[in-house]
Amino acid sequence: MSFELDPSREARFQTILTRYAKSRAACIPLLALCQEQAGWISPEVVDYAARKLNLTTAEVKGVATFYTSLHQRPMAPNVVWVCRTLSCELRGAGLIQECLEELLGCKTGETSANGKFTLLKAECLAACGEAPMIQVNDQYYERLTPEALAKLIDELDRKTAPGQVAAIGGAVAPDVALSDVRLRKAGGI
Amino acid sequence: MVFTGAFGEPILTKRYGVPDSHTLAVASEYGAYDVLRQVVGKREPKSIIDEVKASNLRGRGGAGFPMGMKWGFVNPQPGQEVYLVVNADEGEPGTFKDRTLMENDPHRIVEGCILAAYALGAKRGYIYVRCELALAIERLEHAIAEAYQAGYLGRNVAGTDYAFDLHVHLGAGAYICGEETALLNSLEGFRGEPRLKPPFPAVAGLFGMPTVVNNLESMAHIPDILERGGAAWSALSRLEQDGGVRLYGVSGHVRRPGIYEGPVGLTLNEVIYELGGGLLHPDRELKAVIPGGSSTPVLRPGDIVDAPDEKHPLHRWHGKSHLDVCMGVDTAKALGTMLGTCCAIVMDSSVSMVDAARNLMRFYKHESCGQCTPCREGTGWLVDVLDRLCDGEASEKEVDLLVEIAGNMMGNTICALADGTAMPLLGMIQKFSEDFYAAAHKRPRTQLHDSWAQTLAS
Secondary structure (H helix, E strand, O other): OOOOOOHHHHHHHHHHHOOOOOHHHHHHHHHHHHHHHHOOOOHHHHHHHHHHHOOOHHHHHHHHOOOOOOOOOOOOOEEEEEEOOHHHHHOOHHHHHHHHHHHHOOOOOOEOOOOOEEEEEEOOOOOHHHOOOEEEOOEEEOOOOHHHHHHHHHHHHHHOOOOOOOOOOOOOOOOOOHHHHOOOOOOOO | OEEOOOOOOOOOOOOOOOOOOOOHHHHHHOOOOHHHHHHOOOOOHHHHHHHHHHOOOEOOOOOOOEHHHHHHOOOOOOOOOOEEEEEEOOOOOOOOOHHHHHHHOHHHHHHHHHHHHHHHOOOEEEEEEOOOOHHHHHHHHHHHHHHHHOOOOEOOHHHOOOOEEEEEEEOOOOHHHHOHHHHHHHHOOOOOOOOOOOOOOOOOOHHHOOEEEEEHHHHHHHHHHHHHOHHHHHOOOOOOOOOOEEEEEEEEOEOOOEEEEEEOOOEHHHHHHHHOOOEOOOOOOEEEEEOOOOOOOOEOOOOEOOOOOOOOOOHHHOOOEHHHOEOOHHHHHHOOOOOOOOEEEEEEOOOOHHHHHHHHHHHHHHHOOOOOHHHHHHHHHHHHHHHHHHOOOOOOHHHHHHHHHHHHHOOOOOOOHHHHHHHHHHHHHHHOHHHHHHHOOOOOOOOOOHHHHHHHHO
């Protein structure tokens, strides 16, 4: 099945292309647009981007596999990144990850049985002062407690239709107010 | 969480906390683009570079290189275009300051970029932002769109014939892209692998053209520097040759983690106890502080400055704790660490430094670009050995092995990631050897082993 950007994303891509002296500079922005639409960097996306930028598929694949946020496999509509780097770790990130595995019923790196969540471990997300924190699609949830986390996951679960197509870019916007997730609980490393 | 004004009136962060401070309407009420209108087309570009030199602004991205001097290296040949590239790929563990600028005062960044570009003669600029920071990106892009509409960007900046285009370019999740030449490769659409230097970006940077790469916070200071004058801005600092105010971050075991503004030269004790509100658990003791992001070697509160010689850069603090030294680029270096991004990670007595080391080494293993063997293999081996230590399976010899691996990484790679991995690990082993030996077969150890004492000395 071949891939093609939809007209609105194609228009965004054409604008981006005008910004650079060489078209290859639009490679990562193009892959990000493709992923926004397809949910991951499929072989079809790689072929498409290569044709569009006049590169080889090997060159595009080389770029796509270098960057953490370009997915090499299909993801659930909610991609949950849990930060485990030192500042978060000192404030209980380990507990947050355990809670997530329990709430979602899957291990880190896996997709939940209902297909709504993929749980991933993240390295530093530059929110160290708001630890512990997770990222769901493009939204940060900070100063988490197990209680706030349970509420958040429940909300996201109810808002995600079964079989919903994966997409980065905030496919699901929960209503949980930030004030709900500001209470903090400290944990040792 | 952002708090300003704990040490004097907020300058850089004066618009933080003002409702809708990210919009042009509000930012303009609070002085945004006033400096730009007085400068572009009215002052000689060279006089701006001189002002920035006089400000003694040391780059805020971690290396602390004097920004004015960096600008002075740009000397385009006929037919060459100069590029301005702003580094907002903030990802050094412990560091979360630039995000607050993008979220709270994006117009200050845009104004700083235009002023810098005008001084350097750049016609195009890119702000490279890590893609995860959705709100920061949205606000920065909105601010740029507003600035185009208001005529501060585009063909006729502020009604002059100076033309400048500014764009946001998003990363895709790679710590190494904070290294300036890796950033340039990534911006050009390649894997984010650092380039060999020389040539430095000032000679051959983006698309082979002369390029200045500056940290985002550095850019944000420029309007204040030109408004007050370089020397006056420099004098806001407590130190010489390291001017102005800056953002401080504090995270880990403190009561009020967050971002604060203060003069350059606050002490770590001030950062921990006055800004950070003291330790999170009053019943525990302060064990260690990583002063400026995870690549900066750790400091202990019990270590005392030994500098009886009047010419020693730390003589002013002779006999005081390391945490009472005014932190600047040069004083931090004299303490055997680095100022880095000035965002401290605070650890109390509950932390085993072996666990902390393993946590950070996992980060570096994940983030090594894989180009140079000592880094690609070394970071992995360090994690393997630390895993064995943490699981109680390693012998004392393996602590020495850590030091040996780290020693083989340093100075043997294209970029500084390997050094930034090895140095903090060696610092942890040197200063908290008891933790490492306790982990090795749970036996306490009192004395440094010769082999790594040598590595540490070299």
